[in-house]
Amino acid sequence: MTRLLLLTALLALAACSEKEAPPEPVRPVLSVEVKTLNQEDLGRFAGSIQARYESNVGFRIPGRIASRNVDVGAEVEKGALLATLDPTDQQNRLRAAQGDLARIEAQYINAQANARRQQQLFDRGVGAQAQLDIAQTDLKTTKASLDQAKASLSQAKDQLDYVQLRTDHKAVVTAWNAEAGQVVTAGQQVVTLAQPDIKEAVIDLPDTLVDQLPPDVVFLVAAQLDPSINTTATIREIEPQAQSATRTRRARLTLTETPPGFRLGTAISVTLSSAIKPRLELPVSVLQEVDGKTRIWVIDPQAQTVSPRDVTLISRNDSTVVLSGGVKAGQRVVTAGVNSLKPGQKVKIDEDSPR
Template sequence: MKRLIVMLAAGLALAACSKEEPAPDPVRPVLSMQVKAEDQENLGRFAGTIQARYESNLGFRVPGRIARRLVDVGAEVEKGALLAVLDPTDQQNQLRAAQGDLARVQAQFINAQANARRQQELFNRGVGAQAQLDVALTDLKTTQASLDQAKASVNQAKDQLNYAELRTDHAGIVTAWNAEAGQVVSAGQQVVTLARPDIKEAVIDLPASLAERLPPDGVFLVAGQLDPSVHTTATVREIEPQAQSATRTRRARLTLAETPPAFRLGTAISVTLSTAITPRIELPVSALQDVDGKTRIWLLDTQTQTVQPRDVTVISREGGSALVNGGVKAGERIVTAGVNSLKPGQKVKIDEDSPR
């Protein structure tokens, strides 16, 4: 009996020794990210340009045919610079005609002066009639008025000749030409656009629906399209009251907080609109795991390279992201891919491509 018991004990010991030890959970590669709290809401990104706040549309003050155009688009001009000239033939003819009328009236005035002087002398000696003196004085006054009118006509003709030259009244940059040499233009017709480069602003087109609900504290981030590292902030200066019928957009002009040298007139820019919000945490949907009616995430301990689950409250889901409230803090690292294959305390390997 004792021998049988010893044999059974030995058999059990051999059986226990023959059982294999359970293999540890494999180290799984995962993607991860560091949680960040967002305090700005992005309302959209728009394309625009840098333009001058003040622009002048210049034109000739007299009609005529453009003889020469002296500057090109993009040229910087000083105050008083000559931009274009009209064919001055008509104005020169008008000046010659006015000068001829002036010479004729001057001769009449000299004759009227002599006649009035003669009649006055005769009247003073008692041999001249009062009626003749009155006629001579009246003729002198009439001729004087005609002389003043002729002089004014000459001055006006000189001004008309000067108006055949289009000059700037301030320094600026030529941004557009609306007429070419040889073209006949009317008085006041827009010929050239001149921009003042001292004050620049960003110009964008906003959807009418967004323009109507712009937050009062909305901040625009303005960056160059070719070099996004050149950027500044801006606020709304004015918005067109009516939307454009074709695009249903309203043009907005933004005052720049700073004007980097790279923001030259015509520079293409990218404008992002954001507004301050209560800090919130946005996570990718791939980081969430639904288990037994609850939603959880996997926190990653970078020191031990292990993971632990934690329940979170999802506020909303949209597209590939979700807003969560509680359960995770800014600065913590979570797993963003491979959550369905994890166990509490399991060791993981962080993929080198994971954002740090």
């Protein structure tokens, strides 16, 4: 009887212990929303916005630069004066040409009068044929000299006009290669002009990457100071040879659109991406290795519980993993504390979890 009472007391005590067992704790977790990737990033590079068409212009004649009328960055209209040469030599040549023309014009008038007089004498029968021939020859020679003097005068006027360097189209001055007082030769590069209407992105790409670019590569071009100013671009041309010092090749990209914020010289950041088969990319911290299998913990948002899910990896690096399946876009998976979870365990999603 005593034993029976003792057994009954022990059972009652055990029942009370079971009733008073604390519930499973709710574990706070960090999580991330699964998203599908359709683009693969190939790298990010710095560059600048430049004009597609640039021209290096100079004076048509040699001389000493007397003035420089615009600065770098100035926007100039067609016909604007950029710089001038000292016009002293050209003015002297013009005056000499004008003097030669006046002298030969006088000679031509005399030659005309002489030829006319010899013709009249010959017609009356008192003049010799030889004298008439000489007068007519002198007239033709003087006429040729007169034409040459007129051409020399026209050339001298042009030379005087060439002391002024003007634009033949609307442009932006991007560089000066000569200063006032400097002596330049004919055709020497003096100033660089860019046509602002058509702009493009210019970057330097590693030589090894250029050879691996897929045909459908897409460039995302964004202003470094304001990434919200952005557009896409495609390759227009790539230098055929790499620069020996940097082993890079300059690439020029045609912009899909040209935002107003893309001014000439704007520093840009260019991200390369290529279309790929849709895949799932997650932080490497979501993985848990159990009995040779790889799994992740998926959160049930309604029940606020977690459940393990076996997955297959496509690729993996130090920070991310690419999965072939096992989870869908829009679901949330645990990113921290996966080794201390149990199936069906209640969890609390941290509101500051990355998305």
